[in-house]
Amino acid sequence: MTDQKSGLKTRTYEATILVKAAAARADYDGVLAAVRQTYETEGASFIELEKWEERQLAYPIAGETSALYFNAYFSAEPTAIDKIERRAQLGETILRQLIVARPGKELELIKAQRAKQAEAAAAAAANPPVPEY
Structure with a gap:
């Protein structure tokens, strides 16, 4: 894909994002918007932004002992990644993030795998095992 404004080719990325758990409990919508x-200020476009779960951290980060995890797939120009990382460091919401490039075909495989998992979960829920007595 090519960005219409700049003419640069956009790439697909995956990010794991840790946010302050206390802030997310107090104002989840505000944290999600932040x-x-x-990301969007730097031209990124989310394909998927999924909330995972709150977890205890192995060590405190900025005085926080727990974080809410998000997993995201987004597209952006390669030049935007450094800007996104810098903006996250300067902000108060994101504790840590890891951004890695994901080729488009791999993203399609991930989506297909998730669809199969969702189908299997739905089938299991529709047909619960019968207890043996």
Whole structure:
């Protein structure tokens, strides 16, 4: 894909994002908006932004002992990644993030795998095992 404004080729990325758990409990919508703004301000476009779960951290980060995890797939120009990382460091919501490039075909495989998992979960829920007595 090519960005119409700049003419640069956009790439697909995956990010794992840790946000302050206390802030997310107090204002989840505000935290989600702040995460989106951090990325979208630099021209990123979310394909998927999924909330995972809150977890205890192995060590404190900025005084926080727990974090809410998000997993995201987004497209952006390669030049935007450094800007996104810098914006996240300067912001108060995101504790840590890891961004890795994901080729488009791999993303399609991930989506297909998730669809199969969802189908299997739905089938299991529709046909619960019968207990043996």
